[in-house]
Amino acid sequence: MNQLLYSKLPIFFKVNPSLITSVGKICLDRPVMLASGILGISLDVFNRLYRSGAGAVVTKSLSTEPWDGYPNPTIFSVDGGGWINAVGLSNPGAQNFAKMIESNVDVPIIVSLVGSIPEDFESMIMQFKNCKITAFELNLSCPHVAKVGLEVGDDPELVKKIISAVKTSTNIPIIAKVGLGTSNYLNTVNAAIDSGIDAITAINTVRAIAIDVETQRPILSNKFGGLSGTPIKPIALRCVYEISSKYDIPIIGCGGISTWEDAVEFILAGSSAVQLGSAIGSNWIHVFNDINHGILEYMKRKGYSKIDEMVGLAKKS
Template identity: 45%
Template sequence: MLSLTLTGLNLKNPLMLAAGIMGTTGDSLKRMALAGAGAVVTKSIGTEPRSGHSNPSMVEVDCGYLNAMGLPNPSYKNFQDEIDRAREGEVPVIASIFGGCSLDFSEIAKSLNADAFELNVSCPHAHGYGAEIGTDHALVEDITHAVKTAVNVPVWVKLTPNVTDIKGIGLAAQHGGADAVVAINTVRGMAIDIESGYPILGNKFGGLSGRAIKPVAIKCVYDLYEVLDIPVIGVGGATDWKDAVEFIMAGAKAVQIGSAVGNNINIFDDISSCMEAFLEEKEWTLDDIYGMAHEI
């Protein structure tokens, strides 16, 4: 009842592990697949190894989490074995990749064997990468086009909410040939220690994730659904089955879950079973609720 086809990939349910959570090793990705995720997304991988920002790099706040990891990763040259290991979970494995230009992105994509690629043009706290690229329509279109012409698998573009109009960025990705967009990455935020007056994070500011950003993500998904011809994948603050249903009603074809995994490793199975019961009670299907909020 929950199975679907998304950009040519067969998913047993519309729930995915979001990039950056349990995505550094093949074993952790496999664990999430076996725990019920319909697909898994790796940690963002770049051209060269990065250690990331100095600690503290993550802090819990009242409304979620602030993180400024700084895109730590072993580089694509040392990551194919992890993707191969993750495939033992028998769900699609999507490689999240980042770079400073279209050549970086295409180099990584051509070198990795994954079921799809998610282009990270939205990380809010890494200088020269992520949102510094993803706020430029021309760069987003160019990078998307470069990767799309380099590979024969689906290409998704993960968008930043830290723009005045996310629809324009989504259209740029679509013009570049994206098969889907992912909305959203974290929202820029900051926390200060009042005893010392210093910013808590080593990078001073970071990205806010967790339940607080769900309304922002829902609105972004809703707006993108209205203007795009390609699927939107929702992410940001989903913690239970009601959140997943809300994302789909807003126009998300699938929903990624990140921060909430830290509190419940079985969250994918929990949400799937509750969603299925809800749909059965209402005598609805996934297609029935997909974009339902736009019919009002």
């Protein structure tokens, strides 16, 4: 219904817009989630985020064993609202983490997993058999840790083997998180879809570096890190638009989202939901309800009753 027509309708004809959205088999009350790696791994914090308007929380990426990550400095802020981080995927390991969330009752938790071979992912998924999990997100895109993340995502044959194995070991929806590596990321998307993936998250951080002019050395201990926040938004948006133009697969947009307008842009480009991370640093967790409110007002103004009615509209000629 167009905007002019909608604004002329008597009040009792106007529908109350709903934020409920479906990412394939994953149904969410609200379309804005916490991205992986932000705000730690505590169930208390996840509860607080959910009560503050997040539709779901994605955990820190977990590995088969606990990882320490890199020494400091691991994060650096860049002009224009961005961060370069090389935390090094520090995490307590899947088994320890699974125990920490066994008491979860109502928070939609998406468990992010990182590994090198199919067996890594299969064994981690088994650890969560007593937990209430909404989905697993496979991190195929971390740009700064060797032998996992992008090094896996850049190999479509390995991606196929991992996803095929994972899909036979659980009925819980599986999301592949892709990013920009050395090969065409669309080959990874293609391999994931061929192997039966349920949804795609696009994108992770973008490989980057910062240099201190006085010491004349890279600032981060790992030298390279991943760029996140506002500077990557147009790139992430381009990826969502490209994937949704080429494939019929549910998409979760991620990269540089900090306002309701950003979230709506990603929905119009083809995402059914979005994730945000860096924006928490500047707007704290109020950002979830601010964005939810903004999306609802936009839907009222434009006459949409469901998120689904807006998904991919920007592709219409």
